[in-house]
Amino acid sequence: MTHEVRAVVVRETGAHPSVETVLVPDPGPGEVLVRVRSCGICPADLDWREGGPDGRFPVLLGHEAAGVVAAAGAGVAGVRPGDFVVLNPHAPCGSCRSCRHARARGCAAPRRAARPMTLTDGTELSPALGVGALAECTLVAAGQCVKADPAVSSAAAALLGCNVLAGYGAAVHAGAVGRGDSVAVIGCGSVGLAAVAGARAAGAGRVIAVDPDGRRLDLAERFGVTGTVNSARIDAVEGVRALTGGLGADVVVDAVGSPETYAQAFYARDLAGTVVLAGAPARAATVRLPLSDVFARGGVLSSPRHGGGLPARDIGALLDLHLKGRLDLGAFLGPRIGLGDVGAAFEALCHGDMPAPVVLL
Ligand SMILES: [Zn+2]
Ligand SMILES: [Zn+2]
CATH class of the missing domain: 3.90.180.10 (Medium-chain alcohol dehydrogenases, catalytic domain)
Incomplete structure (x- = not known):
């Protein structure tokens, strides 16, 4: 039929x-x-x-x-x-x-x-x-x-199929955020906000939201960021460095996936830290970075699918966090x-x- x-x-x-x-x-x-x-x-x-x-x-x-x-x-x-x-x-x-x-x-x-x-x-x-x-x-x-548990609304559960899974995973799995780490999240759409939630859950010390839109930064405040950078007003890299003792963050999540935000993430990250590409780039997007900087700054450039999350394993775990009031x-x-x-x-x-x-x- x-x-x-x-x-x-x-x-x-x-x-x-x-x-x-x-x-x-x-x-x-x-x-x-x-x-x-x-x-x-x-x-x-x-x-x-x-x-x-x-x-x-x-x-x-x-x-x-x-x-x-x-x-x-x-x-x-x-x-x-x-x-x-x-x-x-x-x-x-x-x-x-x-x-x-x-x-x-x-x-x-x-x-x-x-x-x-x-x-x-x-x-x-x-x-x-x-x-x-x-x-x-x-x-x-x-x-x-x-x-999934039918106690969760279908609208809330739907988000676990992509954005929340990817953002949360970008902090917890791909970024491997640890207790006390500083984390910057570039882009405060659903993926970025989920990365903020993941970083908070993993015990990050500082969580900094970067976005050119003040409304989205206001929303990020509700997710528990400790600082914000309005990238329409100040340079994103300088803003993150100013909030991390001039060093840059241990983990930076690019939740946008544009050449511009990826370069920001790369330079807003401390030496030997981790950059996670979690926002899906447009097909024609091309990034150019001085290879000598990639070499000299060390660290990890990570871009696993869904932030390193595995739907079969993580969707149930995230639903459980939601039902317990922790997400x-x-x-x-x-x-x-x-x-x-x-x-x-x-x-x-x-x-x-x-x-x-x-x-x-
Ligand atoms: Zn999606
Ligand atoms: Zn396979």
Whole structure:
């Protein structure tokens, strides 16, 4: 059986996202049909508006979502119909060279649904990050579903599929923030705010938020930063150094992923510290750094997927922190909107509005 559902589609480069009817097939072996309850608006979707792999169109947007399993295909053991699940783009295959060497977070071929979702004329859709969740229903690989406690709201749970997972992981896993460390986070979108939360949880001494938008710095204050740098008014590197005894921070998270912010992160970091690239760069972005500085300043330049987090392991742990009152997922939630508001929501995201909206279905 095929399900006719409403979904947000981009047909060509530069086209506005539109709500269209798409066809979602019943799950085949190892696949799961999920009735989406909530889907976040993530900057990575902006990049997918330029097309899927190899520039393929049409694209089905959305990848940061939670919902309820409607049907499970043959051989699916981990979830069953009625389960509340968080979707994620990274379900390690278990057999590629990375997975075989216990480096599942670098999996070269993450699992995806094999059966295509299509337009009503049969044109195959490219689901964003292999999820495609700005839709009433989506089809994913079973490994892309992480079972969650239904006590958590779907809007809050959705964020764990991407931004919060990546930001929190950037501080805790990739940055390996330790007690007393100084941490600077460049960019106060969802990824940056989650990095602030992760740094605080890991016992950082100083946590400095850097952003050119005062509204976002105000929001970061609510996440417990100890200092802020408004990079529209003062140089980001000088600002971080001034708040760290002139040295720079032990760990700097670039939660934006632009050539400019990456260079700021590199020079705002103390010698032999760690820079974590956690914001997803645009495809054409190119960074230029003097190689002699890379050599002389030492340290670690890290850019693992999802901040080094593993969805199957970390989503449950983050939900648990939320339920125990130690991670306020509600603070990441912006306005609740409908599928028809997605185009405007992307524009607002481009203008730096935070917290980002969440689509309720
Ligand atoms: Zn693999
Ligand atoms: Zn995302």
